[in-house]
Amino acid sequence: MVASQILSLGDVAREHRRSRPELPAVVDGDVRLSYRELDTRANRVASALRARGVERGSRVVWFGQNSFKLLELIVAASKAGAVVVPLNWREHPASLAGALADADPRMVFWQDEEIGETVGKVRASAAEGATWIQADAAEYDEFVASGTDTDDEEPVRHDEPVLGIYTATKDNGLTAALLSHLGIFVESLAVGRANEISDATVFLNSGPMFHMGTLVSTLATFHHGGTNVFLRRVEPLALCELIEQERCDRAFLTPPTVAAMREIVAERQFDLSSLWPGLEPGQWHSVTPSLNPTTGRSGSYGQSEIAGLGTFAGLGRAPGSPFGRPLPTVQVRILDPEGRECEPGQVGELVFRGPTVTVGFLGRPDLDEKRFRNGWLHSGDLGLREIDGSIRFVAPMGRLIKSASENIHPADVERCLAGHPAVKEVCVIGVPDTHWGQVVKALVVPVDGATPTLEELAGFARERIASFKKPRLLQIVDAIPRGPGGQVDRAAADELGGGGGYPGEHSGSAGHVAVRQ
Amino acid sequence: MVASQILSLGDVAREHRRSRPELPAVVDGDVRLSYRELDTRANRVASALRARGVERGSRVVWFGQNSFKLLELIVAASKAGAVVVPLNWREHPASLAGALADADPRMVFWQDEEIGETVGKVRASAAEGATWIQADAAEYDEFVASGTDTDDEEPVRHDEPVLGIYTATKDNGLTAALLSHLGIFVESLAVGRANEISDATVFLNSGPMFHMGTLVSTLATFHHGGTNVFLRRVEPLALCELIEQERCDRAFLTPPTVAAMREIVAERQFDLSSLWPGLEPGQWHSVTPSLNPTTGRSGSYGQSEIAGLGTFAGLGRAPGSPFGRPLPTVQVRILDPEGRECEPGQVGELVFRGPTVTVGFLGRPDLDEKRFRNGWLHSGDLGLREIDGSIRFVAPMGRLIKSASENIHPADVERCLAGHPAVKEVCVIGVPDTHWGQVVKALVVPVDGATPTLEELAGFARERIASFKKPRLLQIVDAIPRGPGGQVDRAAADELGGGGGYPGEHSGSAGHVAVRQ
Structure with missing residues (x-):
């Protein structure tokens, strides 16, 4: 028998270099990279990471806002067998310090603009031993230039982690789910189908990349050879400009952002038809991975612990629940507190099994036992089956x-x-x-x-x-x-x-990852 | 860390039972099965297989034409950890006897109608030890009824084989490539994207199921919760009747079959608009997994050793080669006889790596060394890169x-x-x-x-x-x-x-799996 090989993100970059060398991979301000250039940079970053002591399994923290540098770091880490952990820079410094201690990183890439003060507070209390590189300074360019162009193509195992993503289901502070090479590979295929991504896709990274809500589309677009357009943070005017200029046809836009964009176009004309073909501003809707562009249907449930989407309503026969049915990448059960399968209509905990499910929690081995039982991840979310087998998300077990x-x-x-x-x-x-x-x-x-x-x-x-x-x-x-x-x-x-409107209370709503349509 | 779990075909059936219990899974003559019923039958078959000595890794041979029984056998074998080997009943008995010896099966399911004579010859020279069950007789129903409804849900490893498929690239007789649970899972996702399959898809199994050309769509349709319609063998009139009656929107039809269907509708009216929406009979074209129904574009290269499709031209930016670019599931290189990467335009051997690649050859461990070098499967096919990185299949290394x-x-x-x-x-x-x-x-x-x-x-x-x-x-x-x-x-x-027209000689042609459009 021959050993089975998976495709890591590093392998995907290698294949793009051969098969799509001149296709546009990245647009970020003045930076435009083809897939050949992106792979070259990733090779240098991988080599530079190794030169600074990053090994298989080492953690590398991204402490910044959206940037193509995070994508190239993830690809490079995949080649080096390391794990990238993007921090939510909006969290409080005390929480972030705890997260950093859990991650115990070998390197930290940090950003000065807008969040330098937060970074400074966290760094002040951080343990020694990590190398800190400022991502928005010449120091980063020197770091990349210090690497070599060689690619050793060392294969990774399917179940090794490549990403650590902070989740909504907390347990004493911030908790990051470790996602494997196989999990990210499979999730990118699933999102590619749900969202109809190809090498002609132009995705606008318009949500925070530390959330899977945006990052699943970043990675699926990369995986399918499309173009990722980056914006440091959500700025409605800049979004309008970028969509018009780059003809973005996928994005991550929440209802408040869409509302702000509507106000902007009332004052100044933008051609946003690539994103909302044939629609007037009054008909614009939010855009997430849960929207299928052909059917126009959306609705989904997901969480970072399963690398993004778990159920999806946008394709095929209309399900009874607006959250849809499981993606072809995951098994879902609904269990009562004794671990028995619930009857249709009976509320229980959603549990998951499959290749996209987390392989553990960063620096929190105690949670493996708590969140997994009999090989099934316990989501901490309540749901039920409709009569037709589709799944309705009801509410987090702890209110959110x-x-x-x-x-x-x-x-x-x-x-x-x-x-x-x-x-x-x-x-x-x-x-x-x-x-x-x-x-x-x-x-x-x-x-x-x-x-x-x-x-x-x-x-x-x-x-x-x-x-x-x-x-x-x-x-x-x-x-x-x-x-x-x-x-x-x-x-x-x-x-x-006057409380209300909690996630799961309204029929058209989505879960942790996707937003309400 | 937690063990990574994949979804086997058995897991997919379990999930459909929960999430799509009443959706139609199978239509075959008078037989109509929902996904709940298909899973129930698969449980019984799995239990009946075990009762007859089938264990993890055992081979089970299907020696018959197209039938829903082959699908339920594959699902059951997946649950039991066994490997299903469908024989090409059109081969000569002497070759089939060799194939059967390589497979060394624990059980053989055989068909009497039309191929009983061939079966008899093969069986006469077969080794003792296998249990033979006639699939088109009451014996099969008794076999299924002898199983129990329990499902032990024993997980399978991602790299265990579940299918053995006879390939075009021969080496001293028939050779079957072993395809793993992970390979079939990933290929079903890739074909689902390429061919836009969902739980609303109705696939007509109108090519032989012992070829991946048809079987990839059977399994992808099953995986996505669609309906598989079976016909024992290609009969143009019966195809027209089934397409009209079941509203089939996917099929496997070669140009000669489509030509025969055109002649039939010239005499008698059939509504085949589900398969060819908006097209007159004169515009009907062949249908394979390489056709994307939205873009109407096709073109691909593949072989059974990579579980089906390797390259695809139907999505995204138009590639320079009509065979397209690698699917997001596979890495492709083109090597010269010394194993060096060829320059664009230079013909070399196509080699593959990734989760869909065979994990070995049935009963032929000697081929592992011959076909794999440095972890890459050597396809035995010649190809070249276009300047844009897309891949052109040129010809088999041995003429075909x-x-x-x-x-x-x-x-x-x-x-x-x-x-x-x-x-x-x-x-x-x-x-x-x-x-x-x-x-x-x-x-x-x-x-x-x-x-x-x-x-x-x-x-x-x-x-x-x-x-x-x-x-x-x-x-x-x-x-x-x-x-x-x-x-x-x-x-x-x-x-x-006056020879000519070999595969690869004409620009619009496809590889081993798909047929010429």
């Missing part, structure tokens, strides 16, 4: 607020606000918002005589947790509604404070 | 005649005819034919005083090799053209006998 495309755990915000001297008790809910989907609202019982203001509490939170998690609404209450056992009655709290 | 969709090695026919008492020397060429693509022609130098006729030689061949290989044209010549070293000069032989 979704504001724009960010997942916010109420407990996270509550723990923070409880530390404010004027707060006696606090309960955090999500309130429906036409612009953001939901916004964070704090129900607060003040300590006797205190009168905390929204401004005070928001400022207090911003200093301790990610800014996007700070409360935007405050309601002073006499008591937090509690059940007979003393536990917070979240339904009653929602009723008291 | 392609008549209808069958591959015929001239050496095979020559060896046979050389044994005829009236033949002194013989050279076999392919002559272009509008109906069959090519037909077999023998150039014969008779022994002194003999006057062999076409009828005699064809009859002689039919008794010894597959009937489709017999010569259909004969030319008596004074001498076979030879080069300075005494070797046959095939180009001069073609000139002498």
Whole structure:
């Protein structure tokens, strides 16, 4: 028998160099790279990584915003057998310091522009031993130039990790799921089918690349030989300019961003027909990997632990659930607390098995046992089967607020606000918002005589947790509604404070990765 | 770290049972099975296989024509960890006996109708030890009924074989490539993308299922939850009836079959718009996995040793070569005889690496060393790179005649005819034919005083090799053209006998698996 070989991202780059040498791989500001050039750079980066001690299994952290440099780093790490961990720069420095400790990286690539202050705080508390390279400085170019053009083509194993992606399902701080070479390969094929990606695709990296919501499309576009267009961060005017200029036909755009783009085109004309062919601005809709461009249908469920999409509604026969049926890459079951298969209509935990499922959690081997049982990943999400076998996502097992495309755990915000001297008790809910989907609202019982203001509490939170998690609404209450056992009655709290619109509550919504259409 | 799990065909059936229980899986004469029913039958077959001694790695031979029973057998074998080997019933009994010996099966499922005589001859010379079950008799139903409904869900390894498929590239008799669970999984995803398969697809199994040309679509349709419609063998009238009745939108139809269907509809009306939407009969074209239904473009190269398709031209930017570029599932290189990468335009051997590549040859471990070098499968086919990196298939390294969709090695026919008492020397060429693509022609130098006729030689061949290989044209010549070293000069032989139209000679042609458009 002959050993089975998979295609790593490094192998894909090698094949593109042979088969698509002059096709456009990357557009990022003034930088335009063909697939030949991208592979050449990746070879140099791989060699430069090795020269700085990066070995098979070493972690390499990307602490920056969107850039083609993250893609070339991922390809290079694949060639070197290393694991790239992109940090969510919007998190609080204290959380990021914990994440960095879990990653225990050999190298950190960091960005000064806009996030230099955050980086500085994290670096100050980081362990010694990692080499830090500034990605938006000449230092990075020197780093790349220091590498050689040789490609040793050392094969990787299918189950070795290549990416560590921070997930929504938290457990004492930020948790990154390790995704394998095989998992990324298979996910790229699945997203390629769902989203009809080919070497003619031009994908606009218009969501944060530390989320699989954008990164699955980046990698699927790369895998199929299409063009990745990068923008450092979401800027509606720049998005309009790039879509017009590069004729982008795929993107990651949430409803608030689309709304902002509509306002821009009301003032100045842009040809965005490559993205929304035949549609007037009033008909523009959000764009995610869950949208099939031919049928125009969307709807999906996913999470980073399964490398992106788990179910999909955009192809074939219309399923009973707007979340669709499992992709051909994954097995899904719905289990009751005793681990028995639920009947159709019965809510249980969604569990997954298949090649896209995480091979473990970064620096958290304790979670392997907690999240896996009998080889099935337990998602921490509730769902049910419709009669036709399609799957409906119901809610996270722990309640989650979704504001724009960010997942916010109420407990996270509550723990923070409880530390404010004027707060006696606090309960955090999500309130429906036409612009953001939901916004964070704090129900607060003040300590006797205190009168905390929204401004005070928001400022207090911003200093301790990610800014996007700070409360935007405050309601002073006499008591937090509690059940007979003393536990917070979240339904009653929602009723008291006008909460609602949680992920899974509305029929057309999607899961963790995709956004509401 | 957690063990990486793949999806076997058995896992796909399990998932369909949960997620698509009532969707139609199979139509075969009066038999209609939902995915729930197909999985139930597969469980019974798996259990019945085990009860008859089939273990992990055991071979199970299918010696019959097209049937849903072959699909359920493959799914069941996947669950049991066994390998299904479908024999080409059109081959000569002597070759089939050799193939059966290589397979060394634990069980053989055979068909009496039409091929009972061939089966009888093969069985007469087969080794003891295998259990033979007649597939088109009550014996098969009893076999299925003897199994239990339990599904032990024992996971398979990604690199274990599940199929043994006889290939065009021969080496002393029939040779079967072993295809792994991972290979079939990945190929189904690739064909699903190329051919835009979903759970709404209705595939007509209208080519022989022992060839990957049809079987890749059978399995991709199954994998994506679509409907497989079976017909025992190619019958143009029955094809028209089935397409109309079941609204088939995918099929495997060669140009001669399409021509025959055109003649049928000239006499009697059929609605075949599901397969050829908006086209008049005069515009109907052949249908294979290399046709993308949206772009209408086709062209591909493949072989059974890579589980089907290797290159594809139907999607994205138009490539320079009509064979297209590698699928996202495979790496391709073109090597000179010293193993160095060829320059664009330079002809060399096509070599492959990736998850769809065979994990070995059935009963022929000696070929592993011969066909693999440095981890790359050597295809035995010549090709070149266009300037744009796309790949042109040039010709088999050993010359091949392609008549209808069958591959015929001239050496095979020559060896046979050389044994005829009236033949002194013989050279076999392919002559272009509008109906069959090519037909077999023998150039014969008779022994002194003999006057062999076409009828005699064809009859002689039919008794010894597959009937489709017999010569259909004969030319008596004074001498076979030879080069300075005494070797046959095939180009001069073609000139002498009107040979031409070999696979790879015409720009729009495809490789071993797909047929000429």
